[in-house]
Structure formats: C-alpha cells, structure tokens
Amino acid sequence: MNLPPSDDLFAAPEPAGLLKNLNPEQYAAVTAPPEPVLILAGAGSGKTRVLTTRIAWLLQTGQASPGGIMAVTFTNKASKEMLTRLSTMLPVNVRGMWIGTFHGLCNRFLRAHWKLAGLPQGFQILDASDSVSAIKRVIKAMKLDEERYVPKQVSWFIASAKEDAQRPQDIEAYDEQSKTLVAIYQAYEDQCQREGVVDFAELMLRSYELMRDNAAVREHYQRRFQHVLVDEFQDTNKLQYAWLKMFSPPALRRGVFAVGDDDQSIYAFRGARVGNMADFEREYRVGGVIKLEQNYRSFGNILDSANELISRNSKRLGKNLRTEAGPGEPLRVYEAASDFAEAQWLIEEAQALHRQGLRRQEIAVLYRSNAQSRVIESALFNAGIPYRVYGGLRFFERAEVKHALAYLRLLENPNDDTSFLRVVNFPTRGIGARAIELLQDAARLSGRSLYQSVGAVAGKAGSNLLAFTSLIDSTRNLTQGLTLREIIEQILESSGLAEFYRNDKDGAERLENLGELVNAAEAFVTREGFGKDAVALPVDELSPGAISAGLPAAVAPAQETLGRPESPDSPLGGRTTQSVGLGGRRVTPDAETGEIMSPLAAFLTHASLEAGDNQAQAGQDAVQLMTVHSAKGLEFDAVFITGLEEGLFPHENSLTDPEGVEEERRLMYVAITRARQRLYLCFSQTRMLHGQTRYNVKSRFFDELPEAALKWLTPRNQGFGSGFAKEYQDSWSRGSGLKSVVGAGRSAEKPSYEAAPVPRSMKAAAAEKVAAEFGGLKVGKGVFHTKFGEGVLMTLEGTGQDARAQVNFGRHGMKWLALAVAKLTPID
DNA sequence: GGGTCGCCCATTTTT
DNA sequence: TGGGCGACCC
Numbered sequence: 026m027n028l029p030p031s032d033d034l035f036a037a038p039e040p041a042g043l044l045k046n047l048n049p050e051q052y053a054a055v056t057a058p059p060e061p062v063l064i065l066a067g068a069g070s071g072k073t074r075v076l077t078t079r080i081a082w083l084l085q086t087g088q089a090s091p092g093g094i095m096a097v098t099f100t101n102k103a104s105k106e107m108l109t110r111l112s113t114m115l116p117v118n119v120r121g122m123w124i125g126t127f128h129g130l131c132n133r134f135l136r137a138h139w140k141l142a143g144l145p146q147g148f149q150i151l152d153a154s155d156s157v158s159a160i161k162r163v164i165k166a167m168k169l170d171e172e173r174y175v176p177k178q179v180s181w182f183i184a185s186a187k188e189d190a191q192r193p194q195d196i197e198a199y200d201e202q203s204k205t206l207v208a209i210y211q212a213y214e215d216q217c218q219r220e221g222v223v224d225f226a227e228l229m230l231r232s233y234e235l236m237r238d239n240a241a242v243r244e245h246y247q248r249r250f251q252h253v254l255v256d257e258f259q260d261t262n263k264l265q266y267a268w269l270k271m272f273s274p275p276a277l278r279r280g281v282f283a284v285g286d287d288d289q290s291i292y293a294f295r296g297a298r299v300g301n302m303a304d305f306e307r308e309y310r311v312g313g314v315i316k317l318e319q320n321y322r323s324f325g326n327i328l329d330s331a332n333e334l335i336s337r338n339s340k341r342l343g344k345n346l347r348t349e350a351g352p353g354e355p356l357r358v359y360e361a362a363s364d365f366a367e368a369q370w371l372i373e374e375a376q377a378l379h380r381q382g383l384r385r386q387e388i389a390v391l392y393r394s395n396a397q398s399r400v401i402e403s404a405l406f407n408a409g410i411p412y413r414v415y416g417g418l419r420f421f422e423r424a425e426v427k428h429a430l431a432y433l434r435l436l437e438n439p440n441d442d443t444s445f446l447r448v449v450n451f452p453t454r455g456i457g458a459r460a461i462e463l464l465q466d467a468a469r470l471s472g473r474s475l476y477q478s479v480g481a482v483a484g485k486a487g488s489n490l491l492a493f494t495s496l497i498d499s500t501r502n503l504t505q506g507l508t509l510r511e512i513i514e515q516i517l518e519s520s521g522l523a524e525f526y527r528n529d530k531d532g533a534e535r536l537e538n539l540g541e542l543v544n545a546a547e548a549f550v551t552r553e554g555f556g557k558d559a560v561a562l563p564v565d566e567l568s569p570g571a572i573s574a575g576l577p578a579a580v581a582p583a584q585e586t587l588g589r590p591e592s593p594d595s596p597l598g599g600r601t602t603q604s605v606g607l608g609g610r611r612v613t614p615d616a617e618t619g620e621i622m623s624p625l626a627a628f629l630t631h632a633s634l635e636a637g638d639n640q641a642q643a644g645q646d647a648v649q650l651m652t653v654h655s656a657k658g659l660e661f662d663a664v665f666i667t668g669l670e671e672g673l674f675p676h677e678n679s680l681t682d683p684e685g686v687e688e689e690r691r692l693m694y695v696a697i698t699r700a701r702q703r704l705y706l707c708f709s710q711t712r713m714l715h716g717q718t719r720y721n722v723k724s725r726f727f728d729e730l731p732e733a734a735l736k737w738l739t740p741r742n743q744g745f746g747s748g749f750a751k752e753y754q755d756s757w758s759r760g761s762g763l764k765s766v767v768g769a770g771r772s773a774e775k776p777s778y779e780a781a782p783v784p785r786s787m788k789a790a791a792a793e794k795v796a797a798e799f800g801g802l803k804v805g806k807g808v809f810h811t812k813f814g815e816g817v818l819m820t821l822e823g824t825g826q827d828a829r830a831q832v833n834f835g836r837h838g839m840k841w842l843a844l845a846v847a848k849l850t851p852i853d
Numbered sequence: 854g855g856g857t858c859g860c861c862c863a864t865t866t867t868t
Numbered sequence: 869t870g871g872g873c874g875a876c877c878c
Binding site: 126127152226228260295635678688715 | 854855862863864865866867868
C-alpha cells in the first residue's frame with residue numbers, strides 16, 4: 026500500500042537526472058524501497074545530498090506526495106539547507122511538506138492541535154534562559170534555598186526528565202532533595218500552564234503525549250506520513266526516538282529513512298543516545314545498513330588519521346572512510362612552549378596560507394573549550410587579522426531584544442509573568458522589589474497572573490503598576506490592524522525602551538539592534554507571506570462537526586492525501602486548506618478553526634525557535650574560530666586543532682569513565698574530518714587557565730594517529746634547535762593541494778620559529794624557588810615515577826615529611842604524591 | 854534605584 | 869584570569 030498504482034510509476038518523469046553521479050552506495054540509499062532504512066553516513070560522504078535526493082526521488086517517482094513526507098533535522102540551518110537544495114532539484118511546492126527541526130515540527134503540530142494538547146491557542150515558547158528565570162521564580166515562591174536548589178541545575182533536571190518522557194508523577198523520589206526537585210518540577214509545570222508558555226522540551230513531550238494518548242490523531246498522522254526522514258540520527262534523545270516511533274511505528278514498516286554517524290556522536294552530555302541507532306536497526310528490522318564511506322572532502326592522510334584514531338573506540342557500528350583524492354600533505358604537528366606561542370605560531374601559519382591565496386574563511390581554528398579562544402583572539406587582534414568567533418550571544422538573546430520581545434509578548438498574552446517581570450520596571454517606572462513582592466503574593470493567593478492582580482496592590486506602587494498595565498492595554502488597542510513593523514515601532518516608543526537607549530551613553534549599539542529587530546520582523550512578514558489579504562481565514566470545507574467533536578473524527582483516508590498534485594497541508598489530511606494570500610511556507614492553521622496565527626504571534630514563535638546568528642560581523646573574510654562541537658557539519662580547506670593536551674583534549678572531566686574518553690575521541694574524529702587539504706595539530710607545554718599556569722603533556726590522541734601521516738614541525742627531544750628551521754621549510758615544499766610557496770623571495774615572509782620563552786608568573790617563579798629544596802625537582806619539568814612513568818610536575822607543597830608533589834602523568838592522570846614515600850626523579 | 858564591590862565559578866550546546 | 873551575580877551602600 027505504500028506504492029502508488031504502477032502506471033503512476035511509469036508516468037513519472039525520468040528520474041535519471043536526479044540519480045546521476047551518485048556512487049553505488051548513495052544510489053542504493055536514495056532508491057531504497059519504502060521500508061525502514063538505516064544509512065551510516067561518514068563525514069563528507071554526501072549525506073545531505075542523499076537525503077534531499079531521496080525526497081526528490083520519492084516525489085518524482087510518485088511514491089510520495091509532498092504532504093506525505095516528513096523530514097526532521099536538529100538545527101534550523103540544516104532544515105533550511107535541505108529546503109534550498111530540494112528546490113533546486115525539483116520545482117516542488119515545499120509548503121505541504123513537513124520539513125523542519127524536531128522542535129519546529131512539534132510547534133507546528135501543537136499549533137494545529139492546541140486544544141487537544143491542553144494548551145492555550147496563542148501559547149508562547151520559553152527559551153533556555155526564560156525557562157531558568159521561570160524556575161527561579163518557582164523556587165522563590167516555594168521559599169526554597171537557591172543555594173541548595175540552583176535554578177540552572179533544576180532546569181537541567183526538569184529538561185532531562187522531560188527528555189525521558191517523565192512527568193513529575195512518573196519520577197520515583199526517595200530522599201528529601203529529589204522529592205523537592207520533583208515538587209519544583211510540578212510547580213513549574215503548573216506555572217507554565219497558568220501562564221500559557223512551554224519550554225523546548227515541553228514542545229517535544231506534549232506532541233509525543235498527544236500522539237500516544239489520542240488514537241484518532243495518531244492514526245491520522247501515521248496514515249499521512251508515508252515517509253519519514255531523520256537527519257543526524259545519532260543525536261536523537263530518548264524522547265525524540267519515541268516521538269518518531271509514534272509517527273511511524275516499526276510495525277507499519279513505513280519508509281523511515283534514518284541517517285546518522287555513530288562516530289560523530291558528540292552530544293551524549295545533553296541526552297543524545299547513540300544507542301538509538303542500534304535500537305532502530307533492531308526494532309525496525311532494518312534489512313541491511315547502507316554505509317556511505319566514500320569521502321569527497323579530504324585527502325588520504327587526513328582520512329587515514331581519522332580512521333586509525335576512531336578504530337580505538339570499542340562500541341562502533343563499523344565504518345572506514347576512503348578517498349580517491351590521494352594522500353595529500355601530512356598532518357603538521359607543532360609543540361609550543363606556551364599557549365601564547367601556540368597562538369603566535371598558528372596565526373603566522375594562517376597568514377602564510379592566506380598569502381598563498383587561501384581565503385581566511387577557509388581557515389578554521391578549533392579548540393575544545395571556549396576559554397581557549399581568548400589567547401588566540403588577542404594574538405589575532407594584535408596582528409590585525411580579521412577573525413570571527415562562533416558561539417557568542419545570538420541576536421534574539423540580546424538583552425535589549427529580549428526586552429522588546431517581552432513587551433510584544435505581553436501584547437499577545439498579558440498573563441505571561443516571565444515577560445511581565447522582565448519589563449514591568451524596565452525602563453524604570455517606580456515599581457520596586459517591594460511592590461513586585463506584594464503583587465506576587467496577591468497573584469499567588471488568587472491563583473491569577475501578575476497582570477490580573479495589579480488591582481490588589483494599594484498605594485503609589487499600585488498606581489504605578491496600573492499605569493504599566495494600561496500602557497500595555499492601550500498599546501494593544503492602538504496597534505489593532507497595524508502591520509507587524511508598525512506594532513513593534515509603536516511599542517518601542519510607548520514603552521520608553523527606545524527613549525531609554527537614546528539617552529543611554531552606551532545605548533547606540535542597542536538602539537541599532539532594536540532597529541535590526543524591526544528589520545527582522547519585516548523580513549519575516551515578507552518571507553512568510555503575511556500580506557494584507559492574508560488576514561482572512563483561509564480554510565474552506567472544514568466540517569463543523571469535526572470541530573464540535575473536538576476530535577479529528579473526519580480524518581481523511583490516506584489515499585486522499587496520497588498522489589494529489591497539490592496536497593493539502595491541513596493536519597487533518599484530506600480537507601482542502603487554501604492559503605489565500607499566503608505565499609511561501611506559511612504557519613499551519615488551527616486544525617479545528619482554521620485560524621491562522623497573527624503575524625505578531627508567529628514572529629514571537631519564530632524568535633523563540635530560532636535564536637538567530639551567533640557569529641560576529643559576518644561578511645568580512647575572516648579566520649573562523651570555534652569549538653570542535655560547533656565545527657560539526659562544517660568543512661574548511663585548512664584546520665588547526667589547538668590545545669591537544671591531556672586534560673584539555675581529552676578533557677579531564679571526561680577521563681573518569683571509558684565512555685567519556687570514547688566521546689572525546691569521537692570529538693577528535695569530528696575535528697580531524699573537518700579539514701579538506703591541510704590539517705595542523707598543536708599543543709603547548711604550558712597554559713594559562715583560570716589564572717594559573719598549567720603544565721600539560723601532549724594528548725594521547727597523538728599516539729593513536731598513524732605516525733606516517735604526521736609531520737612533526739618541532740621534533741621531540743630536539744627542542745627548538747637550529748635544525749628546526751630547515752626541517753620546517755621542507756614541509757612547505759611538499760604542498761599538493763595548495764600552490765607551492767617555496768622559492769626565491771619568500772624567505773623574508775617565512776614565519777620565524779624561535780621558541781617563545783615560557784612566560785612565568787610570579788607564582789611560578791616563587792614555586793621554583795621552593796623547588797630548590799626538593800632535590801632538583803622543578804615545577805614544569807619532567808619527572809619519572811617507577812609505576813606511573815613520565816609526567817610533568819605541576820605543584821610542589823609542604824616541607825620535610827609533608828612535602829608533596831602534584832604530577833600530571835597524562836594517561837595515568839593527575840596524582841598527588843608524598844615525596845617522603847614516592848620516588849620521583851627529575852628527567853631532562 | 855542605581856552603581857560598585859567582592860565573591861564564586863570555570864567542558865562541550867541546539868531548540 | 870575574567871565574567872556573572874548578589875549584596876551592600878549611597
């Protein structure tokens with residue numbers, strides 16, 4: 026029943042164009058029968074191409090209609106990419122397809138079924154920080170100790186519970202602390218419900234529960250989506266997998282196309298379960314896993330290194346990347362004396378690459394943790410090299426933008442206490458902590474929102490509060506019928522927000538961002554097609570009977586949704602929903618009334634689900650700085666992996682359990698496979714961390730790479746001797762992917778490689794003075810221990826019998842040793 | 854109500 | 869070392 030009548034197949038346009046240039050594995054994946062399929066897609070193996078071609082092929086061969094397809098990704102970026110690529114392949118109307126992020130699709134689903142899901146129609150979405158502040162309020166209201174119940178940790182607890190599909194009543198709590206946590210969870214849930222808001226995890230969980238508990242809805246969607254495609258399957262958490270099974274249960278054996286790479290699973294810390302891949306294979310009785318191992322990105326040495334490294338992991342589905350591109354250049358390894366010298370070296374190297382014609386944006390500097398970026402940034406800054414750091418504050422997360430959004434939310438839903446509290450006294454209007462406390466007490470007593478309780482506060486504070494709510498009310502009235510742009514401009518003025526930043530001496534940039542917010546709204550309206558004529562309710566043929574029943578009783582048979590040229594987007598299937606005046610993708614109309622969200626409500630949702638760009642000043646050709654995590658999915662001609670030191674990468678917090686080390690190794694695997702042509706690995710003997718100098722040993726990962734693929738620019742045991750410069754120059758002449766740079770006239774440009782002296786803080790100098798009393802042991806120098814082998818001395822403390830040393834033995838970890846007992850001998 | 858001081862903390866992050 | 873946050877003071 027998954028296939029249309031055979032003559033439809035023959036009538037379909039020749040799909041050969043789509044399938045051209047696919048390798049055999051890609052071809053097999055794209056044209057796999059409409060059954061559960063698992064694609065093991067290696068880095069750079071054309072995964073996105075396979076996914077989008079699969080969709081295009083399904084459509085073109087008539088095996089699916091746009092309305093019968095759901096494709097899920099994790100990031101907005103990935104889903105946009107999919108849509109863009111798809112539209113270049115086919116003149117397809119993408120609006121009937123459910124292509125989006127897990128959360129985006131859940132939002133769409135809940136917007137359509139808000140009533141059945143027990144939500145208010147205009148529910149708004151809390152982002153992570155909104156959620157933490159909401160939890161903070163709960164903890165305060167419960168008069169609990171914030172030291173003991175840290176809002177951030179509680180937030181993590183709640184989100185984790187939700188991601189395990191657990192409601193408060195499902196959690197077994199025995200000790201006091203856990204019981205209280207569950208009580209907070211419950212209170213938070215009540216509060217969110219009262220205020221008409223949901224957090225990210227709630228979007229998923231509510232959708233899941235509605236599917237689980239409502240047979241009519243479940244059957245409808247199960248019939249509708251003949252094809253479900255999932256990207257980055259290794260990153261799915263327990264709830265996401267369960268959610269998926271609701272939409273396409275194993276028993277139905279529908280076309281579930283799961284694509285993932287277990288070797289690139291690096292999000293266990295936020296609940297991702299690589300095990301879902303194996304579970305999927307088993308539960309869906311996947312016939313044969315298709316492996317995409319042909320790599321189109323990197324040269325052989327890079328891939329050999331990646332393969333060799335990842336082969337050390339025990340739990341793998343098994344996969345080996347290969348290329349036809351030849352070995353390329355060796356991986357260049359550099360040992361620096363200090364983090365400062367490391368930064369200095371890499372920017373000189375980057376400059377040299379740039380002089381050879383490589384664009385700066387093709388050069389990425391990767392690090393394990395954000396703190397490492399500072400020294401690199403300052404070196405780049407001092408050298409006047411443009412750079413871009415990923416991972417900062419995103420547009421919709423900026424304080425001024427969030428303030429403006431809070432006002433807008435209050436227009437939409439005045440009972441949103443989070444927003445109320447955010448702006449009730451910003452800009453200041455004489456409403457102090459005391460007044461707010463009184464207001465909260467009153468609200469709590471009556472079980473109503475803050476907004477509804479302003480009348481209960483007497484005196485000056487009360488009248489100030491009243492002034493605030495009437496400001497909101499009058500702006501709401503004033504903006505009836507205005508465009509979104511006009512609404513925002515109006516609230517910025519009437520709230521005094523714009524005025525505040527105009528008067529603030531440092532407000533220029535914030536004012537600019539508010540202007541940017543107006544632009545973003547304008548762009549959103551244009552993109553989503555909220556034209557003037559879009560106000561009319563666009564649903565026809567909607568049966569009132571179904572509405573009053575409160576259930577999608579009139580669910581259309583699957584055949585109705587299948588095979589139609591223009592499949593309806595209505596979540597209720599066969600009925601015709603017309604999107605009069607709504608060009609492009611539009612917001613799903615309500616399933617029962619067909620009502621479309623107001624542009625304002627839609628924009629607020631958009632702002633919550635897509636926090637915007639997180640990179641600074643785009644546009645300029647700049648070196649890219651980011652953590653290894655944020656590099657996932659990206660690729661660059663040249664990549665520097667920095668700080669390859671024990672304790673940093675692999676990170677010390679991951680060393681306690683083998684699973685942790687394996688995840689670090691996968692992280693390294695991701696880092697390596699980002700590079701197309703050149704890969705640099707570097708580490709430093711000393712590093713300033715948390716204001717203290719740390720002495721690190723090189724990462725174990727160096728021992729896990731094929732020696733033949735590496736080129737040590739600083740030969741070990743040779744120090745920074747005179748032979749080094751020659752050695753180094755040799756490595757330049759071997760370029761294969763890049764223009765050769767060796768030759769007359771270049772020597773002047775050649776980076777200099779004097780080892781920078783280790784910068785010594787006062788502390789380090791003092792420690793060394795003490796070291797004289799420890800039989801030649803010196804902080805920062807090597808030591809030998811009969812059991813643990815070689816290590817680096819980190820700290821020396823105490824005297825006589827109490828004398829002790831802290832030694833970093835790398836693989837054996839950091840140890841404290843009593844010098845009276847342990848035999849430590851200095852080496853070097 | 855706003856500004857300053859001092860304390861505490863310190864992988865990785867998308868929605 | 870430096871950012872974020874709460875307490876405290878004017």
